[in-house]
Amino acid sequence: MQRRANMQASSLIILLSILTILVQFIGYYFIESVFVIWAISSIITLLCCHILQERTITFNACFNYSILTVFISLIFIVLTYGNDKSFLSYSSTMLGIAVINWLIPTLNGAFRNMFAYGVRLEDYNDFFRNTSVVFILFYSILLIYGNFAVHAFPWAYHDIAGSANFVPFQIITTQIENYYLDGSTSLGVILTYLLPRILIFLPYGFYAGLALHRRPILYKLGALIALPLIIEIVQFFMFNKRCDIDDLIYALIGGFFGTLLFFITNLIFRATTGKDFLKKETGSRYLGNLLHF
Numbered sequence: 001m002q003r004r005a006n007m008q009a010s011s012l013i014i015l016l017s018i019l020t021i022l023v024q025f026i027g028y029y030f031i032e033s034v035f036v037i038w039a040i041s042s043i044i045t046l047l048c049c050h051i052l053q054e055r056t057i058t059f060n061a062c063f064n065y066s067i068l069t070v071f072i073s074l075i076f077i078v079l080t081y082g083n084d085k086s087f088l089s090y091s092s093t094m095l096g097i098a099v100i101n102w103l104i105p106t107l108n109g110a111f112r113n114m115f116a117y118g119v120r121l122e123d124y125n126d127f128f129r130n131t132s133v134v135f136i137l138f139y140s141i142l143l144i145y146g147n148f149a150v151h152a153f154p155w156a157y158h159d160i161a162g163s164a165n166f167v168p169f170q171i172i173t174t175q176i177e178n179y180y181l182d183g184s185t186s187l188g189v190i191l192t193y194l195l196p197r198i199l200i201f202l203p204y205g206f207y208a209g210l211a212l213h214r215r216p217i218l219y220k221l222g223a224l225i226a227l228p229l230i231i232e233i234v235q236f237f238m239f240n241k242r243c244d245i246d247d248l249i250y251a252l253i254g255g256f257f258g259t260l261l262f263f264i265t266n267l268i269f270r271a272t273t274g275k276d277f278l279k280k281e282t283g284s285r286y287l288g289n290l291l292h293f
Contacts, residue, residue: 009056010064016048017068024097025076025088034093041097045069045104059109059127066105067134073098106131114269125278132207139203146200147231148238156196157242164236164243171246197250198257201228205258213266213276224255 024041031037052061077098080090109131113124146152160171172194178185208223228251236243262277269277 009058009061012052012055013061013065013068016051017065017072020044020048020065020069020101021072024073024101028093028097029088034096037093038096038100041100042104045100046108049105049108053112053121057121059113059121059123060130062105062109063127063130066102066131069101070098070134073101102131102135106135110265114272116273128278135203136207143200143231147235147242150239153196155192160241160244162241164240166245168245168249171244194250197247198254201251201254202258202261205255205260206262207258208255209259209262210277213262220259224252224259228252228255 020041023044024037027037027040031040048065049062052065053059055061073094076088077090077094080086080088080094082090109124109127112121146156165171172190175185175190175193179187179190204227205224208220212220212223225248228248231251232243232245232248266277269275
């Protein structure tokens, strides 16, 4: 009986994954608006997650669905990137679809577990662990590529100096002055320089807050400083011109907001469920001493 149920669940996951990809990329082919494509992708993904949760009574079915749709999306990206003969032309919209295929199931699982609506599902901790492992893998690759690849994200480095910068806020101050004095720097350039340097460390701050939830504040501060500092030290010796004190400051700001996001999440979870985020019903604090899941 259990084997038959597992086969039915697997078949449903495959069927819904294929349906999701068809809807997303048919929309990508025929619709010009990026936001409409992303909206359609989000709706179909959310709907499929709901169906899987109701039919399988498990969060992990959504994880398997998410992994399969992300994998297929990445195949489309690889096949179309730089291929002018492909029937689909590559654009960053495809990356958005891949992100949606991971993000929507993750958020849907978090909200359903937090507010406990519908049929009660018990395996959220496993679901969170699995999605976190996948996310941390891609996040680590992004950090390494963005900070150490020579030609990575040139739009984020076009205003950097020819050598290491140890003067705080030198670049952003110059950009703001140019924006107000003669308009030679646009607001878009300022935001393009500032926001990625902050937002990229939001996830790091979230997981640092999760891992060190029960630790004193100095442990949290040390963790938020450690990774950005290591990156800047390595850049100083490998890519001297990318070493910038501002990057360390912005990373701390992003990490702080990420940690704050975790504590807000934990407060909401405690208010709605009466227990800490990822806490087991058995009374044990968390699933592990380090990552708490």
